[in-house]
Amino acid sequence: MKKLNVQYVRTLPNELPAVQSTTPSNFKIMANTDFKFNKSVFICGVVRNEASSFETVSKNVKKLAGWFKTAIIIIVESDSDDKTLELWSKDSQINLISLGNLRQRFPNKSERIAFCRNKYLETVLARKKEIDLMIAVDLNDTLSEELDDFLFEECLLETEYPKWDAVFSNQSYRYHDIGSLRDENVNFDFTEVMHKENKPKYEVIGKYQHHIPRNSGFLPVKSAFGGLGLYKASSLDQNCRYLGRINNSNKEISEHVPFNLYLTGKGCKLFIDSSMVLMTPPSFSKYYV
Numbered sequence: 001m002k003k004l005n006v007q008y009v010r011t012l013p014n015e016l017p018a019v020q021s022t023t024p025s026n027f028k029i030m031a032n033t034d035f036k037f038n039k040s041v042f043i044c045g046v047v048r049n050e051a052s053s054f055e056t057v058s059k060n061v062k063k064l065a066g067w068f069k070t071a072i073i074i075i076v077e078s079d080s081d082d083k084t085l086e087l088w089s090k091d092s093q094i095n096l097i098s099l100g101n102l103r104q105r106f107p108n109k110s111e112r113i114a115f116c117r118n119k120y121l122e123t124v125l126a127r128k129k130e131i132d133l134m135i136a137v138d139l140n141d142t143l144s145e146e147l148d149d150f151l152f153e154e155c156l157l158e159t160e161y162p163k164w165d166a167v168f169s170n171q172s173y174r175y176h177d178i179g180s181l182r183d184e185n186v187n188f189d190f191t192e193v194m195h196k197e198n199k200p201k202y203e204v205i206g207k208y209q210h211h212i213p214r215n216s217g218f219l220p221v222k223s224a225f226g227g228l229g230l231y232k233a234s235s236l237d238q239n240c241r242y243l244g245r246i247n248n249s250n251k252e253i254s255e256h257v258p259f260n261l262y263l264t265g266k267g268c269k270l271f272i273d274s275s276m277v278l279m280t281p282p283s284f285s286k287y288y289v
Contacts, residue, residue: 027095027123030062030071037156039132040070042124042233046116047075047139051083056144058091061137063147065093072131074123075139076116078102111244114255118242125240128233135230142227145279154275155218155230165235165268166260168221169228169276170212176284178205179254180225182261187222189246189253216274223260224272227280235268 043065050057065071077085078099088096097119106112117136124134137143155167175181179190190204197204212219243258245251264270 027072027074028093030065030073030093032066032069032071035069036067037152038069039156040130041065041068041072041133041135042120042127042131043071043073043135043137044117044120044124045075045137045139046113046120047077047080047084047088049080049082049084050140051080051087053139053141053144054084054087057139058088058094060143060147061139062093064135064137067152068133074120076119078112078116106244108244108250108252110252110255114242114244117255117259121240121242124233125236125238128236131233133230134233134236136225136228138225138227142278142280142284148277148279151276152230155273163269164218164232164271165263166229166231166270167218167273167276168224168230168271169226169278170214170272170274171226171280171284172277173280173282173284174209174211175226175272176209176280177224177226177254178208180223180256180260181208181221182223182257183219183221189251189257191252192246212272212274214275214277218271218273221260221270221272222264223257224270225254225256225260226272227278228276229256235263 043061045061061073065073072095073093074095074097075088076097076099077088079101085096085098088094089098099116099119102112102115106115121134124131128134155164171177178186186208190201193199194201194204240259240262242255244253244255246253260270
């Protein structure tokens with residue numbers, strides 16, 4: 001993957017409905033005296049049936065929170081039929097929102113995830129003047145390895161980073177999250193290609209899953225995720241929404257794509273930070289989209 005010269009084009013309309021906050025304001029706040037970054041953050045994620053990875057993932061989430069002056073962790077759960085809800089609800093530092101069973105209302109997985117992400121987004125937008133960053137994280141195997149202590153050094157040390165509105169993680173083996181990626185090489189939705197060509201997921205996305213050396217700098221994209229993304233709160237507005245379907249059809253899309261394309265469409269600058277490496281196994285590039 002090479003550095004890009006991206007032309008930013010608006011892809012979503014202004015008339016998206018505004019998000020209104022319906023969540024309580026009395027959140028548990030982690031205040032740290034021995035912090036690395038003098039910033040206030042929301043750390044947000046959605047979860048379903050991830051009891052097996054709870055111990056390592058929750059440890060990493062709180063490690064992230066400990067790097068900042070103040071942090072509020074919001075976990076949105078739905079549709080779990082294992083011990084996921086029980087485990088997260090016992091953690092005294094976590095703000096848990098459980099939305100119950102959403103599968104009948106939202107049969108499409110991406111649409112269901114988008115609904116859950118919009119729930120934490122409500123609070124972020126309502127309180128964005130109080131915070132510096134929204135950090136979105138995957139709460140599955142993507143975050144199950146020990147986090148590098150220098151994960152955010154390049155993007156958050158002011159002498160090192162370019163002007164950015166959002167930065168996304170790299171992976172240790174090959175960059176696997178092609179479903180959320182839009183750049184000069186990937187400007188399509190893999191699910192449409194998969195159905196049109198009648199090919200399995202890996203045949204469609206495998207040739208785009210390249211290793212990104214960690215010294216490659218900041219790679220401009222129109223959309224990405226890769227398991228972890230930092231958004232400047234000042235760059236978010238009331239028209240930001242996660243969407244799980246293409247143009248109100250039944251075709252699923254990664255919920256990150258409409259969210260990120262809205263930002264690039266209004267002139268925000270998004271990057272993959274090649275030094276922000278999450279340790280992921282080689283198998284991820286064979287099945288994870």
